Amino acid sequence: MKSKITVIALALMMIVQGIAFAQIQEPAKWTVELSKKDAKVGDKIDIVFKAEIEKTWHTYSNDFDPELGPILISFEFEENASYERVGDVKPINAEKHYDEIWEGDVSYFENTAEMRQTIIVKELPLKVAGTFEFQSCSDETGMCVMGDDEFELNIGGAASAVAEDQKEQKKAVVSAEKTELEKSKEKDSLLTLFILSFLSGLAAIFTPCVFPMIPMTVSFFMHSDENKAKAKFNAFFYGFSIIAIYTVIGTVVAITLGANFANFLSTHWLPNILFFLIFMIFAASFFGMFEITMPNWIVNKSVANEDKGGLGGAFFMAFTLVLVSFSCTGPIVGAILVASAGGQVLMPIVGMLGFSIAFALPFTLFAIFPSWLSNMPKSGGWLNSVKVVLGFIEVALGLKFLSIADQTYHWGILDREVYLAIWIVVFILLGFYLLGKLKFSHDSDLPYISVPRLALAMVSFSFVVYMIPGMFGAPLKALSGYIPPQATHDFDLNQIIRDNAGAGGHVSAEPHTAKYSDFLHLPHGLKGYFDYEEGMAAAKKQNKPVFLDFTGHGCVNCREMEANVWSDPAVLQRLKADYVIIALYVDDKTKLPEDQWYTSEYDGKVKKTLGKQNADFQITRYEVNAQPYYCLLDHEGNLLVDPKAYDLDVNAFVNFLDKGKENFNK
Known part of the structure; x- marks a missing residue:
């Protein structure tokens, strides 16, 4: 039974993660301003870059070894005679720690970020403009996304206020469009989370800590038979109390402690050793070595209030149920909270509401109709x-x-x-x-x-x-x-x-001199292309479908997929023999010739580098900005099957590739 419940909990987390991949992620929102609004010629002032970062995400700073892997935040300034930069952009209070995955010290920001560039005002009017790009990664899902922004700041001159107004108007339009898009997708995410949480609540009923509480429920409510209307009202209040206790307590924990707390629990040695000992103690108890019960003073206090009857008794009966059952429902509730605590207020509420409604349903029904107990199997x-x-x-x-x-x-x-x-x-x-x-x-x-x-x-x-x-x-x-x-x-x-x-697999004998292949490579000896148009032309020539891989140099999950899934002989053979691979690196810094620059229809910014153009292509074509992201295409660029994100299930990936080839042949 526990294995079924664990599967449901894990499925919940995987599907919520899948939902997150299917959205445009914008975990870090930046503002840029000058430290002084009325500077004079000769003054030293700071350009202040600040960001609000979503919970479970972190944004990398610029004061660690760029060769490690993560993409450092970088800045480009349009130099002019009105100012002179002093030194480089400096991070303010960035966190530093040793990263096991990258095997080195990295520096990053959580929750908020601040960076400063000192300048000397040389003449007025002052105009400071430029761009910056950064990488944000999620501690919860492993997703990494690239972001970029531009800024223009002015002091003095008639154009200053006008430029600022135009900038704010443009931001307002873009923000409104993104808000509408997110609202429509959030509805689907919440519905999926509610359904899965509801199913988890049903599964929790059959755990050993919960099932024996059904006779207790019936016994308690059978005392109210003399007034059936009042008894039914109390039963409904009992069910409502179960829902309220789980939803309120669970939501408060998710919002106040959130995924930062969950990240501490999942990575620090102390809680992991504690959890290991707790699991072993529970195992010994389940084997019959001893009995685990709640502290007597807690349960006795709750049970004593049950005897008062009425609404108070119904509430404390519900509270007793939650206390006694939590040793079995705790792992399921924890999975829901970790899956939903992504910095949002609504998602943990919806998750806990779905779980508690399903969990409370049978108890409420047995409270209303106590005679149903005779039909239940005896514990x-x-x-x-x-x-x-x-x-x-x-x-x-x-x-x-x-x-x-x-x-x-x-x-x-x-x-x-x-x-x-x-x-x-x-x-x-x-x-x-x-x-x-x-x-x-x-x-x-x-x-x-x-x-x-x-x-x-x-x-x-x-x-x-x-x-x-x-x-x-x-x-x-x-x-x-x-x-x-x-x-x-x-x-x-x-x-x-x-x-x-x-590894096995047929390799094309055709000479391979792909564009950008002098500095971009595929793993496991695979050959492919790093330019979309060139790759599509090769696919037509070879009459093969396209395996389109949106990836990044600093993408941890991309490397994990390549190491654990692509390396499988069945997957590797199919990638070599059945597909033309196009890998588009969204974080590559290679600056393209000016005649290849273009202005994005998505955010109105000029895309000058290979990475920015690839990222823009992913967003505008598929409305997704997280990696890894895999698409199987025909020669016209149409999807052969639904795209796939991070998933370490090799069989699922093999089926994904086989289905794409089958549809291409049709």
Whole structure:
């Protein structure tokens, strides 16, 4: 049961992440102003760049090694006689830390950003204009987006006020258009989040902590039979109280602590070790070693208020339900809050509302119609079996937290093969338990094996068979998000074979001298194009569909997709043999000849570099500005299938490529 709930929670997070990819992301909103409005000739003043950054996002500064990978914020100024720059643009209070992914010290801003450029006023009127571009990445989804802006500041002269008014009018028009676009997409996002949260709430009802509360609910409301109208009103109030408690508390936590808190919980060693210990303690409890209960003073206080009856009793009955059930519903609620706490007020409310409505529904119905209890299966041996299965799952999932701390501090406790060995043993024991070969202290006698138990045992043993090749270096792509990285494996037979034999797949014998290929490259020896028009012409000549890859030098998830998905032999063979690859780098700084510059229809800015033109192409053609983003096209540039974003499911990617080829051949 826990595995089903975990799948629902993970699916919720993945789909919400998918929704985020399908929108124009603008995580950092910048303003530019002068530190003094009435400067005189000879004064030193600052150009002040400030940004408001959305929660879960960070924007990179400019005071670290540009060779690491992330794109540093950069500025270009239109020099003129009215001012002289003093030094470079300096970040104000940027955060610095060692990044494990980039293997170096990086500097970035969270929540707010400020940078300053000092200038000397040489003459009036003063005019300072220029452009800047920056990279923002999400700690929650791994998305990275490139942004750019332009500025023009004036002191003195009649043109100053006019230019400022025109600039503000232009910003207002662009802002209004973006607002309308975001409103229409936000409605779809909220509806999807509500539906998935509702389904998660239904799944939570069948957890061991929640199911036994149904008889308690009926017992409480059966005392009000003398006044049926009042009893029904109290029952409705009871359901409303459950919804209110979950929604209000959950939303307050999401908004006040937000994804920054979630990021701390997911990356720092201390909470990860704590979570590991908590999971192991719960597993021991589910195995029957001891019983975990809420502190007596909390539950007793709540239960004491239940006895008062009326609306107060209904409320405290609801509060008791939330307290007692939270040890099982907590992981589901946490997944919803992490998925929805992206700096918005409305999304966590909608997520918690959907969950709590579904969770409260059966309790409210049983409160209104207590006689329905006689139709429910009695809690007993089957429910204890659910707890034991839950214990095995807790052991397996709890290792992930220890693994995070282990990798961060290089303790070497859980290398990949050690981790897999523990999982293999855990799921072998789970299979034996389901077959009745293991018995715990609270288990009932098992005279025969039911078909569902046998099916679950088969699933458990099949999973073990799948994991065994991983002990010899098999990539186990389906588990890449749960087990330690391949680099920690001591004996990687798969790597040895690849190093000696190389990956398969037909490579075109045609000479390859693609534009920009002297400084842009594809991974795994793939050949492709880095200019859209050139790539489309090659696709027509070879009569192949196009694999269009929107990527970036500083895109972490792009590298992860290439390492975990593109490297799979099935994917690699299809990319080599079936498609012409066009990789468009949206953050490349290569400045193009002036005759190739153009003004964007999207934001009205002149696009002068290769990266900016590629980014503008992605936004105007597909209304998306996050990477990675993959499109399969015919020779006219039409989509063959729906585009695909970050997804480490190799089978899904293979199906994506096969479907595109099939539609192209049609």
